[in-house]
Amino acid sequence: MTIQLGRGVVGQVFLACLLSLAAIGVFACSAAQAAGRVEAVTAHVTAPDGLxxxxxxxxxTSVQVISEQLLLGDDLHAADAAAKSEIIRQVFDKVLVGYTVRDVSLQLGDTAEVTVELSPWADQIRTISVETHVEGMPPEVERLVREDLADVSAVFSDALYGLPVAATDWTNGVLKHHLEAYLAEHLPEFRGDFEVETDGSAAEVSLTVYPRLPVVRTADLSMRSSTIPNLTLLNHRELMQEQADMLVGVPVAFVARHQHDFEHLFSERLDAQRDFRALRMKTAVTIAPQERMTVMSRSDSSRYRARLT
Incomplete structure (x- = not known):
């Protein structure tokens, strides 16, 4: 059996074949080009005693940015690895303080790997001390602030230990960024400033933290009891008002986060009074943290029930 095709049909089939071959050729060419160029860069920086x-x-991060500007999209076959490495070395060496670039090695591929070896200058920091100052806070609040800052020295150790003394100023931006991140996690209600002084291989850090707004502006106190006359509570109102006023100037969010600590502190101090101990009084304090803060104390005896008529 013989099948005959008209000229129009043969022409359409031939044209479709040509278009298919052309599409395959373009795809293959694009794939070859993509496979032959640098698409990503990774950077590693090392030093003999670590960094x-x-x-x-x-x-x-700095080496990666420099290398990406130089290498991304570069033709692997045409790239001169030695020349590129020398450019990276020269550029990075100019922005460094406290280190000298000893060697740069470049391994080309779809992902180019750049390894930089450094030599530190003399006098590296080996001891770090951190002195923390809490600005404008009463002792009870300062104690809680210092508990929140218990491991803040690690921020400075991670940036300073083993660093050449000459590079101390160069790290200020790194320290500031990571201190802000640490405070945001551990003490978000306060800001922090620091100064670093070096003496030989020792670094002394002075850290000052101070409150963020909003802060408590006023403290309204109420005292109640169901088992003793309220007149008895008046003898201790001044004490309780002093406790409440202690929180004036403290960030509202800090009071809210440590609300249970302050309520427990106020209750303990009131129940420690001599007549309260004799009456076996137990006080429950409730604080409503806000700029105009309210404090309610309710004290009741487990042994006596007295009414004044």
Missing amino acids: PPLVQQRME
Whole structure:
């Protein structure tokens, strides 16, 4: 059996074949081009005695940015690895303080790997002390602030230990960024400033924290009892008002976060009074944290029930 096709049908089939071959050719060419160019860059920075972790992160970010500007989209076959490595070395060496770039190695591929080896200058920091100052807070509040800052020294150790003394100023931006991140997690109601002084291989850090707005502006106190005359409570109103006023100037969010601590503190101090101990009084304090804060204390005896008529 013979099948005959008209000229129009043959022409359409031939045209479709040509278009298919052309599409395959373009796709193959594009794939070949994509496979032959640098698509990503990873950077590694090392030193003989290691690097402070926070400083190493910043350095590797800087090297990666420099390398991406130089390598991304570059033709792997035409790239001169030695020349590119030398450019990276020169550029990075100019922005460094306290280190000298000893060597740069470049391994080309779809993902180019750049490894930079550094030599530190003399006098590296080996001891770090952190002195914390809490600005404008009463002792009871300061104690809680210091508890929240218990491991803040790790922020400075991660950026300073092993660092050449000459590079201390270069790390201020790194320290500020990571201190802000630490405070946002552990003490978000306060800001922090710091100064670093070096003496030989020792670094002394002075950290000052101060409150963020809004803060407590006023404290309204109420005292109640169902078992003793309210007149008895008046003898201790001044004490309780002093406790409430202690929180004036303290960030509202800090009072809210430590609300249970303050309520427990106020209750304990009132129940520790001599006549309250004799009457076996137990006080429950409720604080409503806000700029115009309210404090309610309710004290009742477990042994006596007295009414004044």
